[in-house]
Amino acid sequence: MTTTQPTPFDAEIKARHRKLWAAGDYPAVADLITPLGRRLVDALHIKSGEKVLDVAAGAGNVAVPAARAGGHVVATDLTPELLETGESRHGDLGITWRTADAEDLPFDDDDFDIATSCVGVMFAPNHQKCADELVRVVRPGGRIGLINWTPTGFIGELFGVMKPYAPPPPPGAQPGPLWGSTDHVRSLFGDRVTDHRFTTTTVKIDEFSDGAAFRDFFKAYYGPTIVTYRNIADDPTRVAELDTAIAELADRYFTDGHMEWEYLQAVLTVV
Ligand SMILES: C[S@@+](CC[C@H](N)C(=O)[O-])C[C@H]1O[C@@H](n2cnc3c(N)ncnc32)[C@H](O)[C@@H]1O
Numbered sequence: 001m002t003t004t005q006p007t008p009f010d011a012e013i014k015a016r017h018r019k020l021w022a023a024g025d026y027p028a029v030a031d032l033i034t035p036l037g038r039r040l041v042d043a044l045h046i047k048s049g050e051k052v053l054d055v056a057a058g059a060g061n062v063a064v065p066a067a068r069a070g071g072h073v074v075a076t077d078l079t080p081e082l083l084e085t086g087e088s089r090h091g092d093l094g095i096t097w098r099t100a101d102a103e104d105l106p107f108d109d110d111d112f113d114i115a116t117s118c119v120g121v122m123f124a125p126n127h128q129k130c131a132d133e134l135v136r137v138v139r140p141g142g143r144i145g146l147i148n149w150t151p152t153g154f155i156g157e158l159f160g161v162m163k164p165y166a167p168p169p170p171p172g173a174q175p176g177p178l179w180g181s182t183d184h185v186r187s188l189f190g191d192r193v194t195d196h197r198f199t200t201t202t203v204k205i206d207e208f209s210d211g212a213a214f215r216d217f218f219k220a221y222y223g224p225t226i227v228t229y230r231n232i233a234d235d236p237t238r239v240a241e242l243d244t245a246i247a248e249l250a251d252r253y254f255t256d257g258h259m260e261w262e263y264l265q266a267v268l269t270v271v
Contacts, residue, residue, distance in 0.1 A: 013125065013170045014078060014101060021079040021123075023223040027059040027086075035203055036118050036147050036263070037061035043197070043267050044145045046071045050113040053137060055102045055130075056120025060086035060095065062145075066116065067093040074112075076100035077120075103129040110139040118147040119155075119263070122180070125173035131188035138270045144193065146266045150180030150200060153262025154253045159224070161245050165238060166228040180264045193268035202260035211250030214259070215243065 040062050046052060048070030054063040059082050063075035067090075074096045077083050083097040100106050102117070102124045115138050121130040134144050149155035156177035178184045182198045208214040218225040225246075232238040253259045 017123070018079050020223045020227050021058075021077075022081040023226045024221040026079075026082055026221070026223060027089075028221045029218070030058055030061050032205055032207055033119070033203055033261075034061060037063075038065045040116055040118055040145045040147055040265065041065040041069050043199075043265060044114055044116065044143050046114060051111070052114045052116065053105075053107065053112040054120075055100075055105070055115060055117040055134065056123065057086070057117075058082045058120065060090055060097075062116045062118045063095050064090050064093060066114075067095050071114070074098060074107075076102075076105070078102070078124075103133060105133045105137055107137045109136050110142075111137050113139060113142045114145065115142075116145045119149055121146070122148045122176040122178075125170050127174050127179065127184070127188055135189065135192045135270055140270055142270050144189075144266075144268045144270065146179070146185070146264075146268075148179035148185075148264050148266075149177050150262045150264050151175075151177040153180065153202070154250075154259060155261055155263075156180060157249055158218075158246065161249050162225065162228045162242070165232050165242050166224070167231045180262075182264065182266070185264070185266050185268075189268060192271055194271050195269040197267040199265045200262065201265065202262045204258055205261055206258035208250070208259065209257075210254065211247035211252075214250040215246040218246070 046066050046069040050071050052066045052071035052073045054066065054073060054075045057063045057075035057077045060075050063073045067073045075083060075086060076098050078101055080099045083099065087097045102121045103126050115134045124130050138144055159177060219229060
């Protein structure tokens, strides 16, 4: 196994990201999208006894159903606070909860039968490093399962709306929603994977009455939105602009009293 020491600059970026995801109450947001974890586990046909690594696992959206399916699961994330929530909610499932950077996984080559990431690795700045690490830790013939928000779906568009108000991303960071494009995923993994199974579909969200209710929830609970508002907190005009822009965007995604959030699911077999 090769490990690289983070530079002080990288370490500062990781600390900033950890703080971002610890802000608010991400597990409350994850509760909106629990179907995604179950769908990914079903698509991977996880069998009893298989070794599963959930990367950028948060509070265990995939790790939990993977363990219930009989997998021996290691849940990793940059943000220990989220892993602690997962462990306190699901301590009985035998999951190993471990802090780790998706760009530098602390595991041996070929260590796992399956690696998963649900709207997780898409938030690490270096996409190629994440893809390289996923391939490295999965044995030949093993599977990689990913769910990522698409650039053209609601969450992809939300990041576009927040961008002009957000703190600048680290230099060289690629936009997360690129992971929602099949071409991008193909180019990251190249010929190291085969048997690509891509599905673009949506998850139904019916917890909000309208765009303003959605905005207020994300403003209170979702780290990236909280950090964006903090960045403009001393400018009431910009805060009001962003309030309107998020509510209007969310309203556009309401049909028959619910929203549909689009994502790409990718299941790949390691060569
Ligand atoms: C939107 S949450 C998804 C969490 C979980 N997979 C789920 O479906 O609820 C994104 C997660 O990525 C994690 N994350 C961001 N950058 C990371 C990195 N470089 N390495 C590992 N985890 C990272 C965050 O801490 C956060 O838990």
